[in-house]
Amino acid sequence: MFLTINNLNKSFINKGSSELVLSNINLDVREGEFVSILGPSGCGKSTLLSIVAGLTSASEGNIELSGTPIKGPGKERGMVFQQAALFPWLTVLENVMFPLLPVMSKKEAAEKAKHYLQMVQLGSYTNHSPHEISGGMQQRVAIARALAMDPALLLMDEPFGALDEQTRSRLHEILENIFIETKKTILFVTHSIAESLKLSDRIVVMGTQPGTILDIIELDFPRPRSQSKEELLSYEEKIQALLKSEIDKVTEKEQKHAASR
Amino acid sequence: MQPAVKRIIFYVLLFALWEGAVYVFEVSPALLPAPSDVFVSLYEGFSNRTLIYDLGASFRRLFLGLAIALLLGVLLGVLLAKSKTADETLGSLILALQSVPSIVWLPLAIMWFGLNETAVIFIVVLGATIVMTINIRTGIINVPPLFIKAAKTMNYRGLRLFTKVTMPASIPYAVTGLRLAWAFAWRALMAGELLSAGPGLGYSLRFASDFGDMARVIAIMILIMLIGIIVDLLFFQRVERKVLRKWGLATD
Numbered sequence: 001m002f003l004t005i006n007n008l009n010k011s012f013i014n015k016g017s018s019e020l021v022l023s024n025i026n027l028d029v030r031e032g033e034f035v036s037i038l039g040p041s042g043c044g045k046s047t048l049l050s051i052v053a054g055l056t057s058a059s060e061g062n063i064e065l066s067g068t069p070i071k072g073p074g075k076e077r078g079m080v081f082q083q084a085a086l087f088p089w090l091t092v093l094e095n096v097m098f099p100l101l102p103v104m105s106k107k108e109a110a111e112k113a114k115h116y117l118q119m120v121q122l123g124s125y126t127n128h129s130p131h132e133i134s135g136g137m138q139q140r141v142a143i144a145r146a147l148a149m150d151p152a153l154l155l156m157d158e159p160f161g162a163l164d165e166q167t168r169s170r171l172h173e174i175l176e177n178i179f180i181e182t183k184k185t186i187l188f189v190t191h192s193i194a195e196s197l198k199l200s201d202r203i204v205v206m207g208t209q210p211g212t213i214l215d216i217i218e219l220d221f222p223r224p225r226s227q228s229k230e231e232l233l234s235y236e237e238k239i240q241a242l243l244k245s246e247i248d249k250v251t252e253k254e255q256k257h258a259a260s261r
Numbered sequence: 262m263q264p265a266v267k268r269i270i271f272y273v274l275l276f277a278l279w280e281g282a283v284y285v286f287e288v289s290p291a292l293l294p295a296p297s298d299v300f301v302s303l304y305e306g307f308s309n310r311t312l313i314y315d316l317g318a319s320f321r322r323l324f325l326g327l328a329i330a331l332l333l334g335v336l337l338g339v340l341l342a343k344s345k346t347a348d349e350t351l352g353s354l355i356l357a358l359q360s361v362p363s364i365v366w367l368p369l370a371i372m373w374f375g376l377n378e379t380a381v382i383f384i385v386v387l388g389a390t391i392v393m394t395i396n397i398r399t400g401i402i403n404v405p406p407l408f409i410k411a412a413k414t415m416n417y418r419g420l421r422l423f424t425k426v427t428m429p430a431s432i433p434y435a436v437t438g439l440r441l442a443w444a445f446a447w448r449a450l451m452a453g454e455l456l457s458a459g460p461g462l463g464y465s466l467r468f469a470s471d472f473g474d475m476a477r478v479i480a481i482m483i484l485i486m487l488i489g490i491i492v493d494l495l496f497f498q499r500v501e502r503k504v505l506r507k508w509g510l511a512t513d
Contacts, residue, residue: 075416085411088508089429098425099415131509149415188444 002185003029010047020210021047025061027204027213029187031152034179036188036196037204038239040246044211045189049157052187053079066151075099079155082162084138086130092141093117093126099149114157116144119181120174127161136167140174147182156188160195172198174239176224192261193239197232198225205239207246209253214242280348294476302476303483312464312484318460319450322378326385327446333390334442335435338397348398355394363445364452365386371457381453388449389442396441400434401427433501433508440497447489 010022021044029035035046050056052063054073063070065077071088078099086095096113096219097106117123121139130138139159146154160168176199190196197205203217217235225232276296283286283295290298306312337355341348363384370380404427412426454463462481469477 053414055413073413073416077414079411079414081411082409083407085405085407087408087426087429089432098412102421103417129507131507145415155414 002031002033002260003063003065003187005048005052005063008048008051008058008063010044010051010056010059020233022051022058023210023212025211025213027216028223031185031186032183034186034188034199034201035204036190036200037206038190038193038201038243039206039211040198040208040243040250041085041191042250043206043208043246045206046157046190048211049079049155049189052153053077053155055079075149076152077155078149078151078153080139080146080157080159082158083187084130084135084142086138086141086145088130089128090134092122092130095130095141096145096148099145113144113148116148117141119147119178120144125183134167136163139171143175143178147178147184152185154184154186158189158191161190161192163168168195170260173224175199180223193236193243193254196239197235203239205242207243207249214246216241270344289377290477291473294479298476299479299483302474303480305479306480312388312462315462315465315481316484319454319462322382322385322448322454322461323450326450327442329382329387330386330389330442330446331393331439333386334393334438335397337390337394338438339401341394341398342401352398354392359395362452363391363449364456367453367456376458378434378458381450384449384453389446392445393438393442396434396438398429400431400438403434404430405426433504433510436497436501436504440493440501443492443497444489447485447492451485478487 005025005027008022008025009020010019013019013020025048027035037048039045047056051058052070054070054077070077086092087098090098093110093113096117098108100109100112114123114126117126120143122137122140122144125133125137125141130141133141160171163171170241172195176182179199188196188199197219200219203219205214205217206212207214217239219232219235221231272290279296283293294302302470303312337351341352341355366387367384370383374383408426408430409422412422412494417425450461451463451466454461455467456463457466459468460486466481469475469481
């Protein structure tokens, strides 16, 4: 197995008491697979991704990538955040070169960075500053930057969550093409059912309080996905039913909290 | 009407009123000289080079003091941002010293260094170091955590993470610190020169005052003001605005 997550637990210390955020997470991801992690806010899906990235440590359990335990960030795992997190003091090209500079010459890095900028269709924006381009373009630069390291695993934490509908659906196409072209393994966190249906090979549906895996749904449809809209609809209903009780749980807790004040 | 036009009209009226009032009320030049006398004195100062000489002497001290202050300020700021213990101990002292105008150190500085240039430079360094330290510290502490996280996933850590991400990310604060350090240094320098040894603008101002040459006093005051405005408005504020916009921190 490419990525294995075994009996993972994560708790945070909150006001002196320990709070369980992720409980008994088991997940195997095959190489070249697009896996979405879907769940309501507060289910710990971003924490899970952050643990895979090596930015947060797990409380219990272990994660292995190609047989090696994950103990911190590494260049075999690229990450795209909800905000583009581009460095404003660098140009678009320099931002994409950033992860490459420690390991290769400036010239090589520039060549490689240009290649990935062309892949996200931003080849003509190399000399712009991040603040001169739109949010959707910034996110594409961030994707190019993550790809530039040529990571085995691409981690994406609600990368299109802050974008408008039109931009998002354009970026879905770009991402799907990149996935087909580069055959990267992608772990994609989202709270949008439609988004996960459009992009994934498998959807990991998570429940909340504490975060657990409710179900894993296989989607065996040909790519690109835009053709199989009808069939996907039945899956949407299934996931919605799964998540309904979770959202009720959150609402109930909020009301209880309000009543106790 | 253009703001610049309004401003010109305002200053012409101000000087006309001042000139008129001095003639109408026959004010003694020992109390308030007419603006025309002030401009004549300013012109004379430049044509016989005494003011140029003073400017040179003042600027030399200013740049020397400012350079030392910036170096110290950056080092101390990094120390306070990186070490919690240093911040809790030395940091509290630096914050406390901030409320003391640096000129009050002059009596001590004169005892330590003598009635000379070194004492004045000491006052300049003190005034500018503290404000630079505070800004560098704030800048480093306020680096967006997302930048650090992103850089870590790109295999940056340790010293390289600091020089390639933390330092450039805190540049907006460093620029503000530089602007304030200049302003503090300029004020400290004038105060120091006024109370200590020459040559220099502050010293010449006191010298003119001792001889009752109020036209020269006001001429030097105008010169001090002009230099302050030119450096601050035309240089620092422009750089600051540019940096803030590029770093995505501008409010407009």
